Amino acid sequence: MGRYLIKGGKPLYGEIHIQGAKNSVLPIFAAALLTEEKVTITNCPMLTDVENMAEILRSLGATATISDGVAEIKAEQVASYEIPACLAKEIRSSIFLLGSVLARKGKAKVAYPGGCNIGLRPIDIHLKALKEMGVKVEEKEGYILCDAQEVEATAITLDYPSVGATENVMLLASLTEGTTTIANAAQEPEIEDLEQFINAMGGKVSGAGTPFIKIKGVKSLVGAEFRTMGDRIVAGTYLIGAALCGGELTLKGVNPEHLLSLNGKLSKGSCKVVSKNDIIHITASGKVEALDDVVTQPYPGFPTDLQAQICVLASVAKGSSLVVENIFETRFKHLPELIKMGARVKLKDRVAVFNGVDDLYGAEVNSYDLRGGAAMVLAGLRAKGTTIVNDSHYVERGYEDIVRDLTGVGADIKKI
Numbered sequence: 001m002g003r004y005l006i007k008g009g010k011p012l013y014g015e016i017h018i019q020g021a022k023n024s025v026l027p028i029f030a031a032a033l034l035t036e037e038k039v040t041i042t043n044c045p046m047l048t049d050v051e052n053m054a055e056i057l058r059s060l061g062a063t064a065t066i067s068d069g070v071a072e073i074k075a076e077q078v079a080s081y082e083i084p085a086c087l088a089k090e091i092r093s094s095i096f097l098l099g100s101v102l103a104r105k106g107k108a109k110v111a112y113p114g115g116c117n118i119g120l121r122p123i124d125i126h127l128k129a130l131k132e133m134g135v136k137v138e139e140k141e142g143y144i145l146c147d148a149q150e151v152e153a154t155a156i157t158l159d160y161p162s163v164g165a166t167e168n169v170m171l172l173a174s175l176t177e178g179t180t181t182i183a184n185a186a187q188e189p190e191i192e193d194l195e196q197f198i199n200a201m202g203g204k205v206s207g208a209g210t211p212f213i214k215i216k217g218v219k220s221l222v223g224a225e226f227r228t229m230g231d232r233i234v235a236g237t238y239l240i241g242a243a244l245c246g247g248e249l250t251l252k253g254v255n256p257e258h259l260l261s262l263n264g265k266l267s268k269g270s271c272k273v274v275s276k277n278d279i280i281h282i283t284a285s286g287k288v289e290a291l292d293d294v295v296t297q298p299y300p301g302f303p304t305d306l307q308a309q310i311c312v313l314a315s316v317a318k319g320s321s322l323v324v325e326n327i328f329e330t331r332f333k334h335l336p337e338l339i340k341m342g343a344r345v346k347l348k349d350r351v352a353v354f355n356g357v358d359d360l361y362g363a364e365v366n367s368y369d370l371r372g373g374a375a376m377v378l379a380g381l382r383a384k385g386t387t388i389v390n391d392s393h394y395v396e397r398g399y400e401d402i403v404r405d406l407t408g409v410g411a412d413i414k415k416i
């Protein structure tokens, strides 16, 4: 298993081109099954999760190649409606393949996606919505068997604005005759990307980015070329890195509007954040003023995927800081690792209270999930001395090349 070796204390100066968004390209790969024609996706991040999703598409009968940030997928034939369990367990997000396989094949079979280190990750909201569309769902022996012979357009209200459940309904409804509506839909920017991709294929989706989405089913969809949006979570990770280390970073290829909740917090502290078009520029002193309370919420609230990273900032912020995780029930596994580095934090249920310290100190620490691992890299950049972050494979699920990005702006980090 790979590890990161980091010598901390260096400011970050320079420019980073932000990779394409993992959480946009994964549902877009699923949507590629909705047409027999070739789709080309550019700005595609080269990630293990993306390669695993491509492997699932191939196992269903599609061709899928990814090189130099360009993915070409052609699902002329979808020979199978069964998503292989061995691959599905690699990435839970394969669950939204249900929607596109059902739309294409009328049937779908997928192993129950397990939970992960951040929570149980149930799929009840997905299944309730599919059932409301007339999909017959049978759960047995750890598998979910769906039959969409009698699927029909309908008005759906999600009990919770689940990102994946919103995407599943959009995918199935795109090829279901009639108009399906989703109320209380997730509003994440990745949902807007999916809408734009489906519409580039000739679909009729509107309202993504708002709580109310309308999908007019069409008979068929055609091939398209589409550029994935920049990854707001990767960009947010590096902005927090600059706030921790001091320096000046220019991030290119990301929509600043996607990070308003973070930038608002950073600007109140000792950072200056200026944005223009797809560029965000941050200037930071490295002294971290008191942090306003951080409370994770569905978009446009503060993103849960930046919670671990902002915990590092809270650990060295002046005074005491509060971080509340409302989305996932066990997403604080990075706290004991931060304590090893000198952080002073207490956790009660989903509320972490930090008493800011002047410095963190290098140590050997562990990663337990993608964003927790990225947070420990940030802690190493800030810490005095040397830090080893174990289990780099977690970080590689979502960061194309964190060593390339950070060494490019002056960090002393290498993979060992």
Ligand code: EPZ
Binding pocket: 022, 023, 024, 026, 093, 119, 120, 121, 122, 123, 124, 125, 126, 127, 160, 161, 162, 163, 164, 165, 186, 188, 304, 305, 327, 328, 329, 370, 371, 398
């Ligand atoms: C997506 O996961 C992202 N993954 C996650 O990013 C992100 O943290 C999450 O949205 C929230 O923004 C991808 O897009 C591939 P949800 P998803 O359904 O779709 C509960 C990362 O680090 N829930 O909005 O699984 C669920 O348990 C990853 O890139 C149900 O109870 O998120 C959670 O508490 C981590 N029943 C909350 O809703 C359901 O049927 C949010 O889940 C579905 C979800």
